[in-house]
Amino acid sequence: xxxxxxxxxxxxxxxxxxxxxxxxxxxxxxxxxxxxxxxxxxxxxxxxxxxxxxxxxxxxxxxxxxxxxxxxxxxxxxxxxxxxxxxxxxxxxxxxxxxxxxxxxxxxxxxxxxxxxxxxxxxxxxxxxxxxxxxxxxxxxxxxxxxxxxxxxxxxxxxxxxxxxxxxxxxxxxxxxxxxxxxxxxxxxxxxxxxxxxxxxxxxxxxxxxxxxxxxxxxxxxxxxxxxxxxxxxxxxxxxxxxxxxxxxxxxxxxxxxxxxxxxxxxxxxxxxxxxxxxxxxxxxxxxxxxxxxxxxxxxxxxxxxxxxxxxxxxxxxxxxxxxxxxxxxxxxxxxxxxxxxxxxxxxxxxxxxxxxxxxxxxxxxxxxxxxxxxxxxxxxxxxxxxxxxxxxxxxxxxxxxxxxxxxxxxxxxxxxxxxxxxxxxxxxxxxxxxxx
Numbered sequence: 001x002x003x004x005x006x007x008x009x010x011x012x013x014x015x016x017x018x019x020x021x022x023x024x025x026x027x028x029x030x031x032x033x034x035x036x037x038x039x040x041x042x043x044x045x046x047x048x049x050x051x052x053x054x055x056x057x058x059x060x061x062x063x064x065x066x067x068x069x070x071x072x073x074x075x076x077x078x079x080x081x082x083x084x085x086x087x088x089x090x091x092x093x094x095x096x097x098x099x100x101x102x103x104x105x106x107x108x109x110x111x112x113x114x115x116x117x118x119x120x121x122x123x124x125x126x127x128x129x130x131x132x133x134x135x136x137x138x139x140x141x142x143x144x145x146x147x148x149x150x151x152x153x154x155x156x157x158x159x160x161x162x163x164x165x166x167x168x169x170x171x172x173x174x175x176x177x178x179x180x181x182x183x184x185x186x187x188x189x190x191x192x193x194x195x196x197x198x199x200x201x202x203x204x205x206x207x208x209x210x211x212x213x214x215x216x217x218x219x220x221x222x223x224x225x226x227x228x229x230x231x232x233x234x235x236x237x238x239x240x241x242x243x244x245x246x247x248x249x250x251x252x253x254x255x256x257x258x259x260x261x262x263x264x265x266x267x268x269x270x271x272x273x274x275x276x277x278x279x280x281x282x283x284x285x286x287x288x289x290x291x292x293x294x295x296x297x298x299x300x301x302x303x304x305x306x307x308x309x310x311x312x313x314x315x316x317x318x319x320x321x322x323x324x325x326x327x328x329x330x331x332x333x334x335x336x337x338x339x340x341x342x343x344x345x346x347x348x349x350x351x352x353x354x355x356x357x358x359x360x361x362x363x364x365x366x367x368x369x370x371x372x373x374x375x376x377x378x379x380x381x382x383x384x385x386x387x388x389x390x391x392x393x394x395x396x397x398x399x400x401x402x403x404x405x406x407x408x409x410x411x412x413x414x415x416x417x418x419x420x421x422x423x424x425x426x427x428x429x430x431x432x433x434x435x436x437x
Contacts, residue, residue, distance in 0.1 A: 013060045016059045019194060019197070019198050020054070020055075020057040020060065021053075022201040023049050026204075027050040027053055029205060030042075042096070044092045044100075045093065045100075048088075048092035052085070054089075055081075055086035059078075062078045062079065087126065090129075091126070094126070097133030123160040124157045124164070127153050135150035135151075149204060152201045152204070153197075159193040159197060162186055162190035162193060259401065266365055270383055273302070274348075277299070277302060277369075277381055278369045287321065292322050295321065296324065299311050300324050307385070308384060310323075310325055311325060312382040314334055319332070320333060321379070339351060339366055340380055340382060343377075345377070346375075349367070350365065352365060352366075354407040360426050363406075363412055363413070365386075367382075368383075369381045388413050389424060401415075404416065410429055410430075411427065411430065412426065414426065
């Protein structure tokens with residue numbers, strides 16, 4: 001996804017820069033012609049194309065955002081500059097087409113004349129109006145060679161019109177939002193239409209550059225530099241991005257190893273604590289007679305000091321003698337618990353499991369260790385430790401590793417803090433198939 005968006009961002013950059021270069025070539029043609037006549041009104045033509053060229057160069061610096069967050073100079077400044085240059089360029093071209101007298105048509109062609117329709121000012125309307133005025137000059141007047149410029153401006157008007165779809169990107173309608181989204185179908189269509197306009201502008205300009213050797217050399221030299229710059233930039237940026245991706249994947253594998261190691265270490269620590277407790281002679285004797293008060297005196301301090309979430313003393317038949325985390329809760333049986341069953345058979349066992357929490361499910365390390373008198377199992381110690389926010393915070397403090405822990409597909413613990421600086425993004429269901437795998 002990141003690579004795809006990177007390619008589209010670079011494609012947009014290349015297209016906009018290409019438009020700027022082609023419009024600059026047309027500016028140069030008009031400027032070259034103006035150097036001979038040096039008329040005041042004729043300067044509107046080359047200044048208009050120059051401003052349009054600058055506006056598209058500015059637009060190339062505006063990054064359409066999905067994964068990225070900021071443009072090079074800040075989106076608002078660039079949008080303002082683009083609007084100033086774009087509107088000024090269109091207005092100069094419109095004024096030039098209105099004020100510069102038409103080359104009169106021969107009588108046999110006057111039947112093809114078109115009517116002139118005024119229009120309001122906006123990007124698509126200004127582009128369409130500029131196209132109409134060029135078409136008027138090519139039909140009512142004798143300058144038929146300007147007809148490709150007119151069609152290019154009409155196509156550019158469609159591109160400007162599709163560019164206005166960004167107003168609908170925050171629509172509540174999912175279909176409309178997806179169609180108009182950055183890198184969505186209409187975004188790509190707008191770039192393709194812009195590319196067609198570039199082709200027509202460029203073909204027209206190149207036809208005249210072939211007749212002007214000095215201008216041709218200048219534009220070829222400028223284009224070659226630009227192409228080399230673009231190819232080099234895209235190649236090295238792509239390589240850098242790919243290296244960053246590989247580095248992040250390698251780092252992620254290391255971080256997963258660190259997280260796995262810490263969980264395994266925690267599991268071994270809980271097993272060790274449970275085994276030490278199971279070998280306590282006083283606890284053994286009080287378990288044999290089911291002395292709840294005596295067992296509470298032994299286990300409650302351990303529950304607090306070791307910061308475990310569960311510490312249960314179970315009799316030889318699976319009955320619950322004492323829940324140290326809730327000493328008032330009497331009775332019950334855990335004979336059906338898989339861990340308890342194994343421990344009653346004389347085996348120590350551990351597992352990662354989940355339990356219902358207040359807000360979200362909690363991942364728990366649970367261990368069961370048999371309490372033995374010689375070779376006979378007289379009970380079981382069931383101990384659990386939560387993998388919660390404090391646990392992952394401890395890992396981050398020790399290793400600098402940010403991590404999220406999921407209970408099935410629900411985020412149950414994370415080091416990532418919300419924008420308010422306090423709450424965390426917990427309880428979020430992960431829908432990405434890549435993450436689930």
